[in-house]
Amino acid sequence: MTSAAEHLDPALRVEALASLLSERGLIDEAIIERFVKTYEQSVGPMNGAKVVAKAWTDSDYRARLLADGTAAIAELGFKGPQGEHIVVLENSPTVHNVVVCTLCSCYPWPVLGLPPSWYKDPAYRSRIVREPRQVLREFGLDLDDQVEVRVHDSSSEVRYMVLPERPAGTESRSEEELAALVTRDAMVGVARAAAP
Amino acid sequence: MDGIHDVGGMQGFGHVQELTPAPPFGEPWERKAFAIGALSARIAGTNLHAFRHAIERVPPQEYLSGYWNRWTIGAQIMMEDSGIVTDEEVRARAARLSGRDVPEPQPPTPNKPQMPSGGAGNLRSVERPPAFAVGDRVRAADLHPAGHTRLPRYVRGRAGTVTALQPSAVFSDTAAHFLGENPQHCYAVEFDSRELWGQEAEPFSLSIDLFEPYLEPVT
Numbered sequence: 001m002t003s004a005a006e007h008l009d010p011a012l013r014v015e016a017l018a019s020l021l022s023e024r025g026l027i028d029e030a031i032i033e034r035f036v037k038t039y040e041q042s043v044g045p046m047n048g049a050k051v052v053a054k055a056w057t058d059s060d061y062r063a064r065l066l067a068d069g070t071a072a073i074a075e076l077g078f079k080g081p082q083g084e085h086i087v088v089l090e091n092s093p094t095v096h097n098v099v100v101c102t103l104c105s106c107y108p109w110p111v112l113g114l115p116p117s118w119y120k121d122p123a124y125r126s127r128i129v130r131e132p133r134q135v136l137r138e139f140g141l142d143l144d145d146q147v148e149v150r151v152h153d154s155s156s157e158v159r160y161m162v163l164p165e166r167p168a169g170t171e172s173r174s175e176e177e178l179a180a181l182v183t184r185d186a187m188v189g190v191a192r193a194a195a196p
Numbered sequence: 197m198d199g200i201h202d203v204g205g206m207q208g209f210g211h212v213q214e215l216t217p218a219p220p221f222g223e224p225w226e227r228k229a230f231a232i233g234a235l236s237a238r239i240a241g242t243n244l245h246a247f248r249h250a251i252e253r254v255p256p257q258e259y260l261s262g263y264w265n266r267w268t269i270g271a272q273i274m275m276e277d278s279g280i281v282t283d284e285e286v287r288a289r290a291a292r293l294s295g296r297d298v299p300e301p302q303p304p305t306p307n308k309p310q311m312p313s314g315g316a317g318n319l320r321s322v323e324r325p326p327a328f329a330v331g332d333r334v335r336a337a338d339l340h341p342a343g344h345t346r347l348p349r350y351v352r353g354r355a356g357t358v359t360a361l362q363p364s365a366v367f368s369d370t371a372a373h374f375l376g377e378n379p380q381h382c383y384a385v386e387f388d389s390r391e392l393w394g395q396e397a398e399p400f401s402l403s404i405d406l407f408e409p410y411l412e413p414v415t
Contacts, residue, residue, distance in 0.1 A: 008290055009290075010229070011223065013272070015228075016289035016290040020289055032228060084318060102203060102348050103202060103346060114220035116215075116216070117218065122260065123211060123212045126205060132398065140215075150400065150403060155405050156407065157319065158362050158384075191215065
């Protein structure tokens with residue numbers, strides 16, 4: 001692989017690699033399919049949404065979640081790769097947390113699944129650590145000047161998840177109904193939880 | 197390495213992408229790309245740090261040509277290093293899959309690295325006491341290693357405050373090069389935006405997790 005090498009179509013490169021590796025007995029289609037299906041169907045932001053909804057309705061759980069995110073998240077059965085140590089950051093009317101990985105694409109897989117395209121894109125990674133208020137405005141989140149902004153760059157094995165504020169007018173909602181309001185974007189800190 | 201991956205604070209990338217609830221994979225090949233990359237460290241006998249470093253070594257123009265493209269090329273680079281495949285083989289197979297009758301080169305001789313692991317995952321205990329405590333003022337060292345590091349350019353030489361001790365962990369800088377797990381203490385360090393970007397910066401704080409060898413005391 002040299003910088004002078006001609007660009008190979010990525011889909012074709014993947015097919016060529018898969019073909020060589022499978023010939024050598026190093027991968028097989030069944031393993032690939034099982035692996036991919038896990039992240040398409042069972043591991044995704046719906047897991048994090050359950051964590052958030054439980055924290056909104058159970059103050060003891062909320063306290064445990066903020067004290068030891070990894071353990072409290074594991075109580076709901078969510079653990080695995082990219083979740084060895086998860087720290088939960090609480091957003092409030094006065095503090096707004098937002099998460100990035102400037103060096104690659106570190107992300108808390110057990111609760112949020114695989115990162116979305118915008119999170120891995122150089123525009124987000126370069127700018128959120130330099131002009132977060134402006135970037136959040138571009139995403140549609142206009143924060144009051146009084147709100148303290150805290151940006152977290154995931155540079156070690158620690159993974160971060162944001163606990164968004166519970167939307168107003170949701171007092172009578174069940175935990176399940178609340179989970180439906182929690183978006184992936186809110187748990188990264190680039191949006192608020194949806195209003196009902 | 198001071199590579200294309202270290203984008204924190206760079207200018208010129210334009211608007212952020214629109215927030216959409218899109219699924220993790222767009223085109224079908226991206227599913228297979230994900231699986232190959234995710235399994236590549238096991239296939240190559242390496243580790244996650246080496247995979248990250250392989251992606252850092254993807255040529256800049258390819259790095260910027262989409263996430264799953266750089267992910268796949270990174271996996272290939274790491275497997276080339278371990279003698280699992282060669283670029284010539286991949287290109288020849290790609291040509292044959294496209295219907296061109298080109299000869300296929302001989303496969304390489306496997307040459308997997310040998311690095312004993314202290315166990316699963318990356319969290320480790322460190323016997324010696326931590327050098328810094330919560331509240332200490334520290335400066336990120338001005339290091340420019342040619343190899344892998346998790347010390348981004350934008351904090352080097354800047355002073356901040358330790359806000360938490362994170363779990364100690366395998367040191368990425370040595371593990372990526374199979375020079376040992378070399379576990380280190382790790383600290384959350386908070387920087388004022390003006391320390392990073394000058395007096396005109398937006399008001400905010402930046403928190404980043406830094407391994408002990410990246411830090412110097414501020415006296």
